[in-house]
Amino acid sequence: MNYVVQPGDTLNAIAARFGVPVQELIRVNNIPAPYYIYIGQNIYVPIRPPVPTPPPTTDIDRRIRRLDERMDRAERNIRDLDRRVDRLEQRVTRLEARPRPRTT
Template structure:
């Protein structure tokens, strides 16, 4: 059986796909280094002791997507903390203004 190297193929993924060892593919193709394969290369896949057909490529299981509103509680809590900080700064500024107004009144008297 033959396999043409496709983008993303590695010797290990090809071996797993056909149910043979990397070493068996290397021997069948007179190769010494499993890292030296290239796109379009035609590889002989030994079938003795392996599957005579390619194994199906597993389809990845979809990962659950975040639910609408996920993280909303954290965002609300962050905004509440920011609001508290701004409110405290506003109170400080109001107190400063009041003290300045008192000084101005004393100076006017």
């Protein structure tokens, strides 16, 4: 799958998000040392088919799976909020850079 690098992304963060080794990202994208990436860069992320999880066998397994699902949702919400904050900061910066109208 292709992924566009967002502000604040690192190779480690992208690898962790998609569950692939960092070295695999570097290899498939031919990223030379010192392994810099830039905002807007298209990166190919080799996605492995998900391994189906067996049905929970105990109450603890069910609780752990529910907590994992909640963590995934929370992480998605945090990424969405980070993007919104970045956009707001960009807007504020643009507004602050505008000349202020003179009042007499």
